[in-house]
Amino acid sequence: MATREPETGWHGEDSDVNHLRGRAFEATCLAATAFGLVSVLLLLLFVANDAFRPFSADAGWLATYAATVLVPLAALAVYYYRLDEPAGEVAYVTSGLPVVGLLLTGGFAVLFIELLSVLEWFALLISLVVAGGLIAAHGRLRPKAALERLAVVLLAPIVTVFGLPPTSFNRFVTDTAAALGLDFGLYYRVISLREAIMMLPFVPTDWVMLLLTLVLPVAGAAGWFVEQRRESRRDGLAVVGLTTAVAVVGVVAGPLLGIGTDVWLLVVTFAVLPLGVYVEGVLRRGEGVRGLAFPVAAVLGVVVGSVVTGALGFAGPDPWLDWGFLTSATSRTAADAGIYPAMVGSVMMIIVIVLTTFPVGVGAAIYLEEYAPSQGLMGKFVTLIEINIGNLAGVPSVVYGLLGLALFIRVLQWPQGSVIVAGLAVGLLILPIVIISAQEAIRSVPDSFRQASYGMGATRWQTIRQVVLPEALPGILTGTILALGRAIGETAPLLMIGAAASVRLAPNSFFDVASMMPRQIFSWSSELDPSFRHGVLAAGVITLLAVLLVMNATAIVIRNRYQRTG
Amino acid sequence: MRDNTMSTETPGPNITSRPSGRAARERMYRYVLLLCAATSILVTVSIVVLLARDAITFFTLVNPVDFFTGTEFLISRNVYGLLPLLSGTLLVTVISAVIALPTGVAAAVYLSEYASDQMRSVLKPGLEILAGIPTVVYGIFALVYVTPFLQTIGLPVNTFNILSASIMVGIMIIPMVSSLSEDAMSAVPDSLRQAGYGMGATKFEVTTGVVVPAAASGIFSSFILALSRAIGETMIVVVAAGSRPRMLNLSDPLANLFQGYQPMTAAMVQINSADSVSQLGFTSLFAIGLTLFVITFLLNLLSNRIAARYREEYE
Structure with a gap:
């Protein structure tokens, strides 16, 4: 051990000096x-x-809002911190849930506005359900045919959906086939179930379709969750019934208040439903009920503040980051510039990453933790994989961009700067992070759980699916959300694969050239005009950081809630 | 890694009804999952192969010796010398290391030895947040806020300068140093500290004389990882360090800090986004990229080696 020998005498003889030091x-x-x-x-x-x-x-405006919003909220926060900790958590969650919910609403709204119509979504979902039904039916009828099953699992979704959400995937397939001289006329002859639904002469109105394919499934999932938690079928059904009722009431009453029906349904699904379930739980448990005062005080404060400032005629600030900034495209004049197309690009890039990187990363983690042999040739290979993953996590992001450029654009000839190339390049970048965090989550599931499952005669895959994954899911989700946060902010790979410096129109297919939030911010950073440099740029940075903050806070809440103790 | 005493096959007496299909399915899942895990190897291989492919094209036209020893980098005149770019990278690495390494270790000492639980619960997530801020944002901090600040306090910095970029790189890599070093310090068993106190040492003496030396390998490996991160950092230097490749001025070291440089990563971005660039110039991108990849890869390997090899085993 590297303790130094004391030079002379005992330590501490010159205690004053030591103390000071x-x-x-x-x-x-x-x-x-x-x-x-x-x-x-x-x-x-x-x-x-x-x-x-x-x-x-105006000074009066600031003073009014300080008095109606800041002071009450600060007082409540101090109270929770000092005296009522559970209420503090309730306050935190009830204020945070609507924010996360509205963010999700915004994401889905962008999806429906830019990417696919409600009808397309409806057709896609129905087709997927039918594909799932086919696979399940095959499993019932011919349970022994494993290879045949593999074929069915792969082919059923392709036959029913034939492609990814945007129809341009079909075009891409046919065009690629045509370019290779293989013209099967796929697009015209084999009409998928999805396309068949799209061609139906009579389709339900948008809100009925959304209600059927988005609100009801999510409400059903929430109802199932409540049913499991409380072991009461009635409560579960009540959740589904109430959600549907609120949704329908909103659809009828919405136009009177000037709220679009689609937006209302999304808000109900992503904000009202989770908040309702949570608040009901808090009230029923009677724990930390005082925390509910926080969001109420916040809303009341804003309302009172706006009434008072309106009555007294105080002028509000003129921020760069406002609704106009979030909903308009970039422009040469700073006052008109906005970040909307870049946000759509980021949302679509995240979809690509979630669909590609998440399954591969979690699959790799399952293999490394549950299957990987530790001896023999395979054992060496697995050690190599583990070391390699560690090293990949340290490779500079610009190199991943170069990989994306070389692989997807130069070798595969995909369109430069398109959403799919960006998503795949950034996806490869976060793959090691997803694998490592999923591995940690899986490792934290106690071995006794697995042994119990094996003891009941379950196979390894059944154990993984029924025991290990449900237990590890919160940890995997936390890690994935944090990794997605990293992905949203990555800029260097986007520059290398040629994402557009700025686009006027939001992309509406995965093969469109797009800009993403950090890419757009980078373009603004080279503007010399101070109103860009100290205005638009700052607004962009705050938007990006706000999205990241919400994502990270969500991840932390999930982690704290489900953290395995001991 | 999990030991493999558990067999995948279903145990002898078949409780389940359809064993053959089930065993086949089990095998299928295993192979699909193995494929997922092998993807990571595929990524590494494709990085090496694809970067090497174009880099080799480049090196058949430009002598590698000229490339690695050339003191001028001017694509418009087809002069490709790596040294000016390396100078930029070196400067960023050194300045950020001067900021981040002592700060990071001191932070690790504080968090591991001094901080109360309450302080830790505030400071640790805070440092994690530093690591989570996108690097383009750090770059904007450097360009829009730090550089004007340096100018107001009287430093003769240019609009684009290596100093403010390096300061931000330094702040960005602090969490990396502090969290890995703290892990190493927390792993030092308490009995060693107690032994130190038993000999009459003060807390300061135990910390600097026992804990830090005992954790030295972990601290050192965190240093190397942080340096590797600084070398590969792209957006901060692209935004704030300028776009002029420049050799180090050895006669006036201080003046170096106030000028703009172009590190390797920034050069890669610039070459790629340039409007008209010759085929040769474009392939030079891959030569620089491969160099960068090799440097960072070796540093990461080295860091793992140090952590594994010189780790002091307790118990």
Whole structure:
């Protein structure tokens, strides 16, 4: 051990000096810990100031809102922190859930506006359900035919859906086939169930389709969850019934209030339903009920504040980051510039990553944790894989961009800067992170669970599917959300695969050229005009960071809630 | 890794009704999952092969010796010398290391030895947040806020300069140093500390004389990982460090800090986004990329080796 020999006599003889030295050392270390945090916090304050320009408002406006919103909320926060910790968590979740819900609503709304119509979504989902039914039926009828099953599993979705959500995938397939001289006339002759539904002369109205394919399934899942938790079928059915009722009421009453029916259904699904289930649970348990005061106070404060400022005629601030910024395309003039097309690009890129990287990463983690032999040739191969994954996590992001450029654009000749290329390149970048975090989650499932399952005669795959994965799911989700957060912010790969510097129109297919949020922000950073540099740029940075913050907070809440203790 | 005493086959007496289909299915799942795991090898292989393919094309036209020892990098005149780009990378790495390594270790010491539970619960997630901020945002911090700040305090920095970029790179890699070093320090058993106290040492002496030396291999490996991250950092230097490849000025070292440089990563981005670039210039992108990949890959391997080899085993 590397302890130094004391030079002379005992330690501590000159205790005053030592005391001082120890204190100074501790203070230095604390300062070092705080250095990065404080400097970034200061920089963030500068950016937020540039983005929101709070001091462009009247002093009266600021004072009113400080009195109606800030002071009550701060008082409540102090109260929760000091006296009522469970209520603090309730306050945190009830304020956070609507934000996450609205973010999801926004994501789906973007999906329906830009990517596929409600009818297309309806047709796609029905086709997938039919494909799932076919696979299940085959399993019932011919349970022994494993190879045949593999064929059915692969072919059933292809036959019923024939392609990915945007119809351009069909075009891509036919065009690629045509380019290779193989013209099967696929697009015209084999009409999938999805396309057949699309061609139906009579289709239900949009809201009926959304209700059937989005609200009811999600409500059903929530109902099932409640039923499992409370072991009460009635409560589960009540959740489904109430959600449907609220949705239908909103559809009828929505137009009177000026809310679009589709938006209303999305809000019900992603914000009202989870919030309702959570609040009901809090009220029933009677634990931390006071936490509900926080969101109520926030809403009341904003309402009162707006009434007072309206009555007294105080002018609000003129922020760069406002609704117009979020919903318009970029522009040469700073005042008109917005981030909308880039947000759509980011959302679509995330869809590609979730569909490709997530299954592969989790699959790899399952193999490495549950199957991998530790001896023999395969054992060596597995060790190689593990070391390799560790190393891939340290490869610079720009190299992944170069890989994307070389593989997808130069070798496979996919369109430069398209969403799918961006998604795959960034997906490869986060693959090692997804694998490593999923491995940790799977490893934390106690071995006794597996032994119990084997003891009941379950095979290894049954054990994994029924025991290990459900137990590890929160951990896997946490890791994946954090990795997706990393993916949203990555810029260098986007530059290498040629994502557009800025686009006016949002992409509406995975093969469209698109810009993503960080790419758009980077383009703004080279503008010299101060209204870009200290306005639009700051607004873009805050938007990106807000999305990241919400994602990370969600991940942390999931982790804290389901963390395995002991 | 899990030991493999558990057999995949269903146990002897067949409780289940249809064993053959089930065994086949089990095998199928195993192979599908193995395929997922093997993807990572495929990624590494394709990085090496695809980068090498174009890099070799480049090196058949440009002498590798000229490439690695050339002191000028000018695509428009087909002069490809790596040294100016390496100078930029070196500067960023050194300056950020000067900031991040001592700060990171001190933070690790504080978190592992001094911090109360409450402080830890605030500071640790805080440092994680630093690591989660997108690098393009750090670049914008450097360009829009730090550089003007440096100018106001009287430093003669250019609009694009290596100093503010490196400061932000340094802040970005602090969490990497601190979290890995803290893991190493927390792994030092308490009995060693107690032994130190038993000999009459103060907390300061135990920390600097016992804990830090005992955790040295972990700390060192975290240093190397952080350096590798700084070398590969792209967006901060692209946004804030300028786009002029430049050799180090050895006669006036301080002046180097205030100028713009173009590190390797930034050069790659610029070559790729340039409007008109010759075929040769474009392939130089892959030569630089391969060099970068090899450097960072070796550093990562080295870091793993150090952590594994010189780790002091307790118990």
